[in-house]
Amino acid sequence: MKKTEENIENQFGNRKKDQPFKVPEGYFETFAERLMVRIEEEEQPGKKRSLYFYLKPVLMMAASFAFVMLLVYVPIKKFFPSTGKAYLAQQSVNADSIDSISVIPATLISYFSEGQFLEAVSEMKELKSDTFSNDNLADFIAANYSDYDVIANN
Amino acid sequence: MDSSEKELIANLKSDGNRETAFKILVKTYQVRLYWHIRKIVMNHDDADDILQNVYIKVWKNVDSFREDSSLFTWLFRIATNESLSFLQQQKRHSLVSMNEISDYLAESLESDVYFEGDEIQKKLQLAIIQLPEKQRIVFNMKYFDEMKYEEMSDILKTSVGALKASFHFAVKKVEEFLKEERK
Numbered sequence: 194m195k196k197t198e199e200n201i202e203n204q205f206g207n208r209k210k211d212q213p214f215k216v217p218e219g220y221f222e223t224f225a226e227r228l229m230v231r232i233e234e235e236e237q238p239g240k241k242r243s244l245y246f247y248l249k250p251v252l253m254m255a256a257s258f259a260f261v262m263l264l265v266y267v268p269i270k271k272f273f274p275s276t277g278k279a280y281l282a283q284q285s286v287n288a289d290s291i292d293s294i295s296v297i298p299a300t301l302i303s304y305f306s307e308g309q310f311l312e313a314v315s316e317m318k319e320l321k322s323d324t325f326s327n328d329n330l331a332d333f334i335a336a337n338y339s340d341y342d343v344i345a346n347n
Numbered sequence: 348m349d350s351s352e353k354e355l356i357a358n359l360k361s362d363g364n365r366e367t368a369f370k371i372l373v374k375t376y377q378v379r380l381y382w383h384i385r386k387i388v389m390n391h392d393d394a395d396d397i398l399q400n401v402y403i404k405v406w407k408n409v410d411s412f413r414e415d416s417s418l419f420t421w422l423f424r425i426a427t428n429e430s431l432s433f434l435q436q437q438k439r440h441s442l443v444s445m446n447e448i449s450d451y452l453a454e455s456l457e458s459d460v461y462f463e464g465d466e467i468q469k470k471l472q473l474a475i476i477q478l479p480e481k482q483r484i485v486f487n488m489k490y491f492d493e494m495k496y497e498e499m500s501d502i503l504k505t506s507v508g509a510l511k512a513s514f515h516f517a518v519k520k521v522e523e524f525l526k527e528e529r530k
Binding site: 214225227228229231235 | 385395402468
């Protein structure tokens with residue numbers, strides 16, 4: 194091994210003490226001072242962050258949203274005052290014009306076959322037009338449901 | 348451990364003289380520690396950061412120093428560990444394999460404005476970079492710093508026999524690398 198080591202030394206002459214690496218001028222002279230400054234900085238207790246620090250992003254977003262709304266809403270309101278009202282008038286519907294069929298939820302409809310559904314709708318229209326008493330209800334249930342259905346559903 | 352070192356340690360652990368003792372400690376070992384770190388990480392800026400981290404660790408943990416080894420051994424052990432941790436971090440961050448750590452070091456060497464060696468010296472450094480981590484450290488400590496195996500054993504917590512074997516393999520590999528380069 195000694196021979197191998199000597200081979201390496203021979204290749205580089207007697208230069209292993211030559212330091213190819215350098216440092217910036219005055220590096221070691223100023224190192225201790227720089228180190229003490231860093232230690233002082235690290236030992237200072239961290240600044241406590243206020244609630245505003247954490248809410249800042251949310252507040253900024255809300256402010257930008259409000260600003261954009263202001264830019265859009267105010268000119269529309271000022272320059273086209275009738276546009277908004279006209280739109281609402283167009284969108285408003287007469288409550289009386291809504292047919293009872295149209296308010297039946299789609300999910301409910303899916304439980305029935307087409308025939309059952311049409312039958313139920315026609316009965317609903319009949320019931321709606323007539324005065325409706327407890328006797329009518331009892332008759333309707335007796336005609337359409339068995340005792341088992343009534344007990345099972347209760 | 349001589350009396351002056353014992354006094355220095357006592358002062359480092361006392362509240363009154365701590366800062367003065369710490370400055371003495373920095374001045375005493377900064378040069379040797381720096382060059383030890385620099386040969387592991389190659390680049391001056393990295394070596395500077397690591398050296399500062401070593402002393403900050405010493406400043407924070409001097410009370411837990413058990414004095415079962417010399418200050419020199421303790422400092423060198425921290426410096427070696429910090430340097431190796433730094434290289435591991437680089438490896439994790441860049442998701443590179445062990446071979447590419449040597450690429451990283453070669454790049455560091457090439458880009459380091461504070462490397463002023465000639466082509467021959469650069470070749471030797473590039474050969475050393477190719478060595479596995481532990482062999483590289485052993486090679487530097489033995490070949491350049493001419494450190495005793497017993498001292499190295501205390502710092503690296505490795506038996507003298509294992510260190511001799513590491514150095515032997517390292518020297519062989521460096522020689523082979525240089526032969527290949529000449530072809």
